[in-house]
Amino acid sequence: MIERLCIIGVGLIGGSVARAARAEGLCHEIVGVDADADNLRKASACGVIDAGFSDIEQGAASADAVMIATPVGTFDVIFSALKSVWSTGAVVTDAGSTKCSVIESAERIFGEVPDNFVPGHPIAGAERSGVEASTVDLFRGKRVILTPLEDTSPLAVKRVESFWRSIGAKVSQMEPAHHDEVLAATSHLPHVLAFALTYMLGKKDEQTEIFQYAAGGFRDFTRIASSDPKMWLDICRANRREIVPLIHQFREELNVVAGLISSGAAEELFSVFADARNARQRFLDQLER
Amino acid sequence: MIERLCIIGVGLIGGSVARAARAEGLCHEIVGVDADADNLRKASACGVIDAGFSDIEQGAASADAVMIATPVGTFDVIFSALKSVWSTGAVVTDAGSTKCSVIESAERIFGEVPDNFVPGHPIAGAERSGVEASTVDLFRGKRVILTPLEDTSPLAVKRVESFWRSIGAKVSQMEPAHHDEVLAATSHLPHVLAFALTYMLGKKDEQTEIFQYAAGGFRDFTRIASSDPKMWLDICRANRREIVPLIHQFREELNVVAGLISSGAAEELFSVFADARNARQRFLDQLER
Structure with a gap:
């Protein structure tokens, strides 16, 4: 007690x-x-x-x-x-x-x-x-x-x-370092993406009111962009060694995907999307355990 | 009838x-x-x-x-x-x-x-x-x-x-073109990001089992990565003219954010996060109307 x-x-x-x-x-x-x-x-x-x-x-x-x-x-x-x-x-x-x-x-x-x-x-x-x-x-x-x-x-x-x-x-x-590596991937990077996307689209919305055509998928995707800015400022600064390289790795991943879309590489693109869907199912199965 | x-x-x-x-x-x-x-x-x-x-x-x-x-x-x-x-x-x-x-x-x-x-x-x-x-x-x-x-x-x-x-x-x-421009921002880009992130982290998870430490925020953020891969392959190919430039615009936005994190630019980073939070609130207010 x-x-x-x-x-x-x-x-x-x-x-x-x-x-x-x-x-x-x-x-x-x-x-x-x-x-x-x-x-x-x-x-x-x-x-x-x-x-x-x-x-x-x-x-x-x-x-x-x-x-x-x-x-x-x-x-x-x-x-x-x-x-x-x-x-x-x-x-x-x-x-x-x-x-x-x-x-x-x-x-x-x-x-x-x-x-x-x-x-x-x-x-x-x-x-x-x-x-x-x-x-x-x-x-x-x-x-x-x-x-x-x-x-x-x-x-x-x-x-x-x-x-x-x-x-x-x-x-x-x-180990502390392993914690920071894992959380950078599963939590810090997603938060940075959600903040950055909502920031970018927020500027577009001020010009052309795009948000009125956004739906439930967008609401869920951006939910974490409503998190406390002060807390996330601190996290980004405290774990910058892990977060910054991950952001650049993701930018490179996006570059590959953009290339596949541009060139109409149907098979490769389908396999990225299908692998992602399967990976998420694996995550959901673990979450329920 | x-x-x-x-x-x-x-x-x-x-x-x-x-x-x-x-x-x-x-x-x-x-x-x-x-x-x-x-x-x-x-x-x-x-x-x-x-x-x-x-x-x-x-x-x-x-x-x-x-x-x-x-x-x-x-x-x-x-x-x-x-x-x-x-x-x-x-x-x-x-x-x-x-x-x-x-x-x-x-x-x-x-x-x-x-x-x-x-x-x-x-x-x-x-x-x-x-x-x-x-x-x-x-x-x-x-x-x-x-x-x-x-x-x-x-x-x-x-x-x-x-x-x-x-x-x-x-x-x-x-106008059809305006539809495709708006939806590229509010729907197509978020789907591409969710697929690309879940794909990238899925590969990491196969090596180091990071998904067991992911939580509710990650579940919501990646929800749209469970969408039908065939449908999204078609959308990406059909609207590539709008989607690809947006992906690169977002990559540039991420580059700026990564720079702010690296240099410890607290004020600028806080204002990105706070603006994002406010933009999402504006979106939520519209959704409820």
Whole structure:
């Protein structure tokens, strides 16, 4: 049982962690830290947290479990504040979308990554953001990836793992660099494409009102372009080493496809489309498992 | 009231037209033509059509309304077959996803586009295909674009317009070339991107099993990559004049975004993402109207 869980960043992810932990009776007390006073008030008012703090030191003091659920660009500031109240008896974890950048930030601030910090990433989200969008079952059936280092305390890893399992998530472990490589492909690249396409077509729409002829397929394809711009700015900067080469690889793939369309290469084009459809079916089959 | 509606291609679109026309009592008899005997049997068995023909001449003979709902690459063959039984008293329309190619096909086969042929395109679809996927309300609230030519009979246009309105669609008219330009942006380009991305990541997944770490955002983003490959092959070939330049425009857009990520240009990148989010909201607001 956690005595005092401190959630730093009470948005979609932090709010949902709090709701789920409370529903499962995992903590005696849940406190939230957020720079946005209005957001803290909302979180308190709807019972997501027991108390809210604008100050990290105050909120994290005497917490035996800390979850950092803010955009990855904020970690230097957050680790610096946590440093002064760091307790070796507590377990600290995070929900940051990139892992190498978070680990590098911890190294920068602490000299070396504290052994009671367990880097983690729940693969769950929504196009809505903020505590109003948080739900009790956001992580049910979803994957959480932990990327502990060689020196990370096995007991701390076990406690974080058991926390996520208790709220319904499927936990796996991998190397931080592998996490960033995989997520660049399955999440970061698709988001960049959705943002770039919606940006480009948005400019066209201002001139010729094309959006009124777009339908359900377009709505689904662009859903992730409604994601939080600040969060995605941070992800792109934090994982640029993986994302930028992938963008160029995709540009090359598009160049090949454009060539096939131009030259009317029916067989090759059909096989790209059919392979894509089969690959997606393979993905769907896994998602249901 | 239509005496005999002949639907050529009893798949998702043709089947849904038949179901809706029957539900609204718009025809005395609905016959289907399909090259796939198994599909015809299914369509008859579930009451979507009253009779099925593998032969276009037989099916279309004595029909006073004909709807062509096959992939756009088949129109030369279909117009050639219809030519021998063409009745100037009937109204013929289509549901092809591109309009210039359909009109060019009619010119090729008939010398000039018959004045009782009304080119059309219902903007509705699903990632599933085939008559099993057809529904009675597929077109309710959806847009249908008609692209009549100067010589098209106003009465024929009026009858087709009234047919679509009767089954719940919102009908508008535009120039064929403008249709192909707009749909290239809002539909064809997104489909090409979804196919190309899923193809590229499918190859990665075969090596390192990345799909197990993909989530709901990826499912929505790639939904249209489950569309019928044959239909999309035809669309890409038929509208290559519009699609290929758009692909290259998007590649250039991606190049700019990759540059912003590489150089850490936070403000510019944030404004691309925020503009994209706002553009999508504008699209959603229109969709609900």
